[in-house]
Amino acid sequence: MLDKGVETLDPPRLSDQLCFAAYAAAHAFGKAYREVLDPLGLTYPQYLVLLVLWEDGEMAVKDIGRRLHLDTGTLTPLLKRMEAAGLVRRKRSLDDERQVRVSVTGKGRDLKKPVADACEHVACTLELPPAKVEALRASLIEIVHSLGRR
Amino acid sequence: MLDKGVETLDPPRLSDQLCFAAYAAAHAFGKAYREVLDPLGLTYPQYLVLLVLWEDGEMAVKDIGRRLHLDTGTLTPLLKRMEAAGLVRRKRSLDDERQVRVSVTGKGRDLKKPVADACEHVACTLELPPAKVEALRASLIEIVHSLGRR
DNA sequence: CACGATTAAATTGTCCGCAACATAATTTTG
DNA sequence: CAAAATTATGTTGCGGACAATTTAATCGTG
Numbered sequence: 320m321l322d323k324g325v326e327t328l329d330p331p332r333l334s335d336q337l338c339f340a341a342y343a344a345a346h347a348f349g350k351a352y353r354e355v356l357d358p359l360g361l362t363y364p365q366y367l368v369l370l371v372l373w374e375d376g377e378m379a380v381k382d383i384g385r386r387l388h389l390d391t392g393t394l395t396p397l398l399k400r401m402e403a404a405g406l407v408r409r410k411r412s413l414d415d416e417r418q419v420r421v422s423v424t425g426k427g428r429d430l431k432k433p434v435a436d437a438c439e440h441v442a443c444t445l446e447l448p449p450a451k452v453e454a455l456r457a458s459l460i461e462i463v464h465s466l467g468r469r
Numbered sequence: 470m471l472d473k474g475v476e477t478l479d480p481p482r483l484s485d486q487l488c489f490a491a492y493a494a495a496h497a498f499g500k501a502y503r504e505v506l507d508p509l510g511l512t513y514p515q516y517l518v519l520l521v522l523w524e525d526g527e528m529a530v531k532d533i534g535r536r537l538h539l540d541t542g543t544l545t546p547l548l549k550r551m552e553a554a555g556l557v558r559r560k561r562s563l564d565d566e567r568q569v570r571v572s573v574t575g576k577g578r579d580l581k582k583p584v585a586d587a588c589e590h591v592a593c594t595l596e597l598p599p600a601k602v603e604a605l606r607a608s609l610i611e612i613v614h615s616l617g618r619r
Numbered sequence: 620c621a622c623g624a625t626t627a628a629a630t631t632g633t634c635c636g637c638a639a640c641a642t643a644a645t646t647t648t649g
Numbered sequence: 650c651a652a653a654a655t656t657a658t659g660t661t662g663c664g665g666a667c668a669a670t671t672t673a674a675t676c677g678t679g
Contacts, residue, residue, distance in 0.1 A: 327582075328582065328586060330520060330585040330588060331520070331585075331588055333517065333524065333536065333537075337606045339517065340605075341491060342517075344613050346495075346538055346636080347538075347612065347613045347617060348491055348616065350616070351619065362665075364666090365664095369480075370481070370482070370483045374482060374483065381626090387483075388497075389666075391627075391628055392631090392669095395629055396665085415626095415627085415674075416627095417628070417674045418627060431479075432478065434480050435478040436478060438480060445612060445616060455608050455609075456487045459491060459493070459494040459605075460490050460493070462497065462498075462595060462597070462605075463490070463493045465595055466497040503667085503668095530657075530658065531658085539635090539637090540638090541657075541658055542637055542659085542660080543637070545658070546635090546659095550634085565656095566644060567656065569659095
């Protein structure tokens with residue numbers, strides 16, 4: 320018998336690991352976006368913050384964190400850098416002083432078109448049929464939920 | 470006409486972004502693995518290093534970087550921490566003194582079984598048919614290559 | 620109203636990730 | 650063989666990412 324039995328379990332091979340594929344893909348995307356975002360003075364997470372602010376308008380730090388799955392330890396300094404760069408405004412909410420409301424400035428709004436172009440550029444280097452991209456995206460989100468429910 | 474014309478291009482919505490799905494999935498995996506690896510004194514990247522060393526035996530820092538898509542700015546301090554923890558050995562190659570050869574110690578080898586169990590545990594919380602997991606993995610790797618060729 | 624529980628941000632400490640640069644060893648080439 | 654180019658690693662600096670803790674504001678219940 321070639322069976323090793325249930326008591327000896329080998330660690331998986333790197334190339335078989337779905338988690339590593341996701342890890343590598345995220346890094347590859349990060350690198351691709353860095354190239355097009357750097358000229359705009361943006362990092363990838365900062366770009367994500369702009370996306371949600373453009374979509375939903377002014378919102379609390381907490382809400383940005385909920386959308387991006389990031390906590391305040393990441394967001395507070397990141398938002399301060401974006402504020403220093405003149406891209407967003409941060410001000411305490413009047414009716415709940417625990418909250419800091421974040422909104423995009425004019426300068427931040429001006430990035431909308433150049434950023435949209437940059438995204439198009441990355442999407443093009445990735446020559447995959449839109450249907451496949453969408454299926455892949457949906458599967459990944461399903462995994463996020465599955466791991467989150469744990 | 471509702472057409473906005475080619476000159477105005479909106480930024481994509483966060484939820485449509487494949488890159489964000491990959492980013493979120495990688496973080497979700499990282500979080501899931503952190504829970505099972507932390508009791509073993511390992512971080513996720515350190516776990517990846519052990520995987521490649523278990524597979525290929527002693528190898529140079531450069532080769533680990535090639536497998537994991539990481540550069541020396543990340544690996545050198547990471548490997549020093551693993552050496553300090555007694556998990557790996559680092560020594561200059563005799564026939565090429567530019568290289569640092571990395572190998573697993575006995576203590577590192579002892580983690581093989583507990584780590585294999587930990588992986589099984591994460592794989593289980595992810596209740597997806599193996600065929601789907603494999604298809605997903607292959608697609609992600611394809612994307613990594615596609616973005617890398619750019 | 621008061622006091623304990625909850626919530627939102629901020630802070631601290633540790634680790635990853637990478638660009639840019641430095642150093643030393645090896646290889647290539649004139 | 651010597652100078653130039655290349656290669657492998659290390660270092661520095663900056664920006665995430667997150668656990669754990671702190672502080673201040675708000676809410677809930679008696």
